[in-house]
Amino acid sequence: xxxxxxxxxxxxxxxxxxxxxxxxxxxxxxxxxxxxxxxxxxxxxxxxxxxxxxxxxxxxxxxxxxxxxxxxxxxxxxxxxxxxxxxxxxxxxxxxxxxxxxxxxxxxxxxxxxxxxxxxxxxxxxxxxxxxxxxxxxxxxxxxxxxxxxxxxxxxxxxxxxxxxxxxxxxxxxxxxxxxxxxxxxxxxxxxxxxxxxxxxxxxxxxxxxxxxxxxxxxxxxxxxxxxxxxxxxxxxxxxxxxxxxxxxxxxxxxxxxxxxxxxxxxxxxxxxxxxxxxxxxxxxxxxxxxxxxxxxxxxxxxxxxxxxxxxxxxxxxxxxxxxxxxxxxxxxxxxxxxxxxxxxxxxxxxxxxxxxx
Amino acid sequence: xxxxxxxxxxxxxxxxxxxxxxxxxxxxxxxxxxxxxxxxxxxxxxxxxxxxxxxxxxxxxxxxxxxxxxxxxxxxxxxxxxxxxxxxxxxxxxxxxxxxxxxxxxxxxxxxxxxxxxxxxxxxxxxxxxxxxxxxxxxxxxxxxxxxxxxxxxxxxxxxxxxxxxxxxxxxxxxxxxxxxxxxxxxxxxxxxxxxxxxxxxxxxxxxxxxxxxxxxxxxxxxxxxxxxxxxxxxxxxxxxxxxxxxxxxxxxxxxxxxxxxxxxxxxxxxxxxxxxxxxxxxxxxxxxxxxxxxxxxxxxxxx
Amino acid sequence: xxxxxxxxxxxxxxxxxxxxxxxxxxxxxxxxxxxxxxxxxxxxxxxxxxxxxxxxxxxxxxxxxxxxxxxxxxxxxxxxxxxxxxxxxxxxxxxxxxxxxxxxxxxxxxxxxxxxxxxxxxxxxxxxxxxxxxxxxxxxxxxxxxxxxxxxxxxxxxxxxxxxxxxxxxxxxxxxxxxxxxxxxxxxxxxxxxxxxxxxxxxxxxxxxxxxxxxxxxxxxxxxxxxxxxxxxxxxxxxxxxxxxxxxxxxxxxxxxxxx
Numbered sequence: 036x037x038x039x040x041x042x043x044x045x046x047x048x049x050x051x052x053x054x055x056x057x058x059x060x061x062x063x064x065x066x067x068x069x070x071x072x073x074x075x076x077x078x079x080x081x082x083x084x085x086x087x088x089x090x091x092x093x094x095x096x097x098x099x100x101x102x103x104x105x106x107x108x109x110x111x112x113x114x115x116x117x118x119x120x121x122x123x124x125x126x127x128x129x130x131x132x133x134x135x136x137x138x139x140x141x142x143x144x145x146x147x148x149x150x151x152x153x154x155x156x157x158x159x160x161x162x163x164x165x166x167x168x169x170x171x172x173x174x175x176x177x178x179x180x181x182x183x184x185x186x187x188x189x190x191x192x193x194x195x196x197x198x199x200x201x202x203x204x205x206x207x208x209x210x211x212x213x214x215x216x217x218x219x220x221x222x223x224x225x226x227x228x229x230x231x232x233x234x235x236x237x238x239x240x241x242x243x244x245x246x247x248x249x250x251x252x253x254x255x256x257x258x259x260x261x262x263x264x265x266x267x268x269x270x271x272x273x274x275x276x277x278x279x280x281x282x283x284x285x286x287x288x289x290x291x292x293x294x295x296x297x298x299x300x301x302x303x304x305x306x307x308x309x310x311x312x313x314x315x316x317x318x319x320x321x322x323x324x325x326x327x328x329x330x331x332x333x334x335x336x337x338x339x340x341x342x343x344x345x346x347x348x349x350x351x352x353x354x355x356x357x358x359x360x361x362x363x364x365x366x367x368x369x370x371x372x373x374x375x376x377x378x379x380x381x382x383x384x385x386x387x388x389x390x391x392x393x
Numbered sequence: 394x395x396x397x398x399x400x401x402x403x404x405x406x407x408x409x410x411x412x413x414x415x416x417x418x419x420x421x422x423x424x425x426x427x428x429x430x431x432x433x434x435x436x437x438x439x440x441x442x443x444x445x446x447x448x449x450x451x452x453x454x455x456x457x458x459x460x461x462x463x464x465x466x467x468x469x470x471x472x473x474x475x476x477x478x479x480x481x482x483x484x485x486x487x488x489x490x491x492x493x494x495x496x497x498x499x500x501x502x503x504x505x506x507x508x509x510x511x512x513x514x515x516x517x518x519x520x521x522x523x524x525x526x527x528x529x530x531x532x533x534x535x536x537x538x539x540x541x542x543x544x545x546x547x548x549x550x551x552x553x554x555x556x557x558x559x560x561x562x563x564x565x566x567x568x569x570x571x572x573x574x575x576x577x578x579x580x581x582x583x584x585x586x587x588x589x590x591x592x593x594x595x596x597x598x599x600x601x602x603x604x605x606x607x608x609x610x611x612x613x614x615x616x617x618x619x620x621x622x623x624x625x626x627x628x629x630x631x632x633x634x635x636x637x638x639x640x641x642x643x644x645x646x647x648x649x650x651x652x653x654x655x656x657x658x659x660x661x662x663x664x665x666x667x668x669x670x671x672x673x674x675x676x677x678x679x680x681x682x683x684x685x686x687x688x689x690x691x692x693x694x695x696x697x
Numbered sequence: 698x699x700x701x702x703x704x705x706x707x708x709x710x711x712x713x714x715x716x717x718x719x720x721x722x723x724x725x726x727x728x729x730x731x732x733x734x735x736x737x738x739x740x741x742x743x744x745x746x747x748x749x750x751x752x753x754x755x756x757x758x759x760x761x762x763x764x765x766x767x768x769x770x771x772x773x774x775x776x777x778x779x780x781x782x783x784x785x786x787x788x789x790x791x792x793x794x795x796x797x798x799x800x801x802x803x804x805x806x807x808x809x810x811x812x813x814x815x816x817x818x819x820x821x822x823x824x825x826x827x828x829x830x831x832x833x834x835x836x837x838x839x840x841x842x843x844x845x846x847x848x849x850x851x852x853x854x855x856x857x858x859x860x861x862x863x864x865x866x867x868x869x870x871x872x873x874x875x876x877x878x879x880x881x882x883x884x885x886x887x888x889x890x891x892x893x894x895x896x897x898x899x900x901x902x903x904x905x906x907x908x909x910x911x912x913x914x915x916x917x918x919x920x921x922x923x924x925x926x927x928x929x930x931x932x933x934x935x936x937x938x939x940x941x942x943x944x945x946x947x948x949x950x951x952x953x954x955x956x957x
Binding site for chain 1: 741753755775776778779780784785787792793795796800803804805806807808810812814817818819821827828829833834836867868871953
């Protein structure tokens with residue numbers, strides 16, 4: 036009885052087209068925002084902020100970026116981490132080379148830089164699809180990381196390309212504690228998630244999905260494939276770029292190019308597969324799942340090992356992690372290709388009908 | 394000129410090794426339309442199985458047979474438990490499933506066989522061939538030449554198999570048209586199991602060669618990834634294409650590795666090693682500009 | 698010729714189309730007048746769909762001239778045809794399977810929506826206004842086609858007949874001046890066919906839309922079309938009023954085979 040839209044009549048298309056047409060959803064999202072902005076900062080400890088919440092938000096943003104490209108526009112990319120690297124290094128260089136540039140402006144510029152490079156590597160998508168494009172994005176992955184290592188100017192001549200980020204000062208206030216960093220990241224991610232939701236529910240998003248579902252039909256109804264695909268690459272890379280800048284500035288503080296590895300790109304891909312391809316919510320669910328799973332295994336495996344009397348080395352634990360990742364990907368693709376987001380949706384539909392089965 | 398030839402030849406020979414990996418991709422793609430990203434991981438698994446069995450005291454020949462059994466069983470299991478459940482899904486979903494499979498293998502193999510890097514001794518020495526060294530003063534590795542010979546043998550054997558055996562003909566029929574093949578009574582799943590077995594065998598040969606050359610270690614999977622640009626150049630469906638693509642990638646990668654960094658260093662200063670990490674991919678990208686369907690691939694016409 | 702039809706708006710002159718060595722269309726000429734229903738018929742593989750693909754720019758013929766609204770064109774891309782007011786449906790439904798009925802039909806209005814992605818992202822005035830305005834128009838199409846009850850359902854889950862109707866809806870949402878329909882009634886039962894016929898005639902009647910139609914059901918074709926072109930093996934073998942075509946020797950031969 037709690038989750039029911041009966042009695043909520045829409046009298047205008049405006050009411051029908053709002054972000055959350057069902058009243059319970061609106062209340063739910065308000066409660067969620069209150070919790071993440073007001074309650075969590077008060078109760079969570081530093082470990083939670085810096086080891087779990089901040090990386091969770093940053094990877095959600097990166098997954099959101101990949102989801103725009105792969106989930107909505109249907110262009111598979113295996114190079115998300117490289118675009119994060121572009122964002123991280125661009126933000127660092129904007130801070131370093133332009134005197135007095137506000138940190139948020141340099142984040143935006145970092146996103147734009149990543150978007151520009153994203154368009155460049157998106158060009159092949161105009162004449163190739165599917166696996167071919169996936170291989171082309173591998174070129175971006177390897178080439179970008181190599182460039183960041185080999186052109187010392189980009190890392191201000193530090194050894195092996197390691198950069199240490201500048202202090203986070205916004206309007207004269209230094210963001211130093213994990214709690215403050217969390218709030219900063221949270222605000223940026225929330226705003227960008229809202230913007231993404233707005234894009235995908237409007238004609239921009241419909242054009243992406245049309246290209247994804249059937250490109251010939253899309254062009255026949257008047258969609259020009261080139262700008263639509265390139266826009267998807269640009270927006271997606273922008274999101275990954277900002278995520279990369281946050282990763283460097285608010286999470287690690289010091290990064291090296293090799294940290295943005297192919298493995299990281301795959302993890303971001305796994306986030307959207309498990310979370311839900313073509314779902315904003317799914318990007319968050321998937322990021323949480325992929326980040327928490329190793330934490331869970333780290334605790335559960337040694338315990339299980341003791342229980343069974345098997346000696347598990349830490350190497351074995353990390354191998355089991357990889358194995359479980361792989362197995363889960365196959366499992367989700369077979370059992371629920373729309374991921375956790377679909378499970379959530381099904382739960383809501385069930386709730387609407389509860390207590391009746393149909 | 395002498396040096397250039399030496400680089401070129403060693404590049405071509407290592408290209409043959411890439412082609413070995415690419416062959417496995419092509420076989421599976423042709424027969425089932427699955428782009429098997431896990432082929433690289435299968436190479437790793439095969440090499441590890443051989444090394445692992447030898448560590449347990451098996452002689453080389455037995456280890457190879459055991460590894461072959463492992464690869465075949467693994468292939469059949471993959472077909473049965475993963476791919477069969479994904480029939481009718483879009484190809485990109487299958488592709489992502491094989492990425493999952495790759496991770497699964499990369500996690501499982503070291504748990505079973507141990508993860509520390511190992512040498513694999515096939516009894517072929519990696520030394521210059523004396524005759525060539527004496528006559529032309531060129532360093533051509535004996536090992537590379539043997540590997541090339543093995544690859545040539547494998548390709549010939551596969552070609553004969555496809556052309557002259559009943560199963561081979563069925564495989565080609567399936568590759569042409571699944572529905573039609575089914576309708577004349579070719580057991581599709583049986584065929585797919587065989588294909589995965591053969592791809593496993595190709596991975597085993599590649600694993601033996603690469604393992605003996607660079608050691609049995611995780612980095613093998615990255616080497617195997619190089620087969621992807623090979624496929625783009627050769628086309629996904631062509632066995633000769635895989636060979637030609639392998640040769641092109643092998644040769645150009647070696648040449649770039651030797652000749653590009655000095656040029657770049659004179660332009661920008663600094664150190665530009667490690668070009669081989671990305672060069673094949675970027676080359677493939679430019680190749681796509683000219684021939685999107687690959688050297689031997691078929692041109693595709695969209696029907697609406 | 699019925700009174701309602703107007704000037705020639707589409708004139709195809711000696712169109713030839715080849716795929717490699719295969720000749721799909723050979724030297725075909727015919728015209729389409731404003732407001733008429735023009736049918737293209739012929740046996741399987743006669744080149745009917747190729748003909749439509751030539752008209753809206755999916756295929757580019759090697760020879761021939763296409764004159765649309767007095768403008769001669771050699772080569773055109775599909776999205777240009779769309780902006781000039783040509784919409785179409787496909788033989789094997791080409792809907793966007795992952796999207797709802799409403800979103801699918803909304804895509805039909807995409808060429809008329811001007812807001813940029815930044816306005817969408819920020820949900821600024823114009824973006825919001827446009828979404829509402831076009832939603833209204835789309836709801837009219839939904840009412841017209843009597844598919845209100847399935848608005849929110851992803852099209853992939855709909856039965857075939859309804860999908861055909863949604864596809865027509867997407868084409869109509871563009872308010873085209875010319876509508877190309879590729880076998881709109883294929884695979885339908887009698888009732889569904891009657892509905893579809895009614896929609897086609899209503900569109901033609903109410904909005905004055907010119908319709909070019911491929912159809913196999915001869916009864917339907919003879920009933921609703923003003924003029925008929927007959928293709929066989931990529932060549933034109935007949936052109937004229939339905940009754941004339943029906944009695945044409947070549948057409949009868951093509952359909953029934955030669956009797957000796």
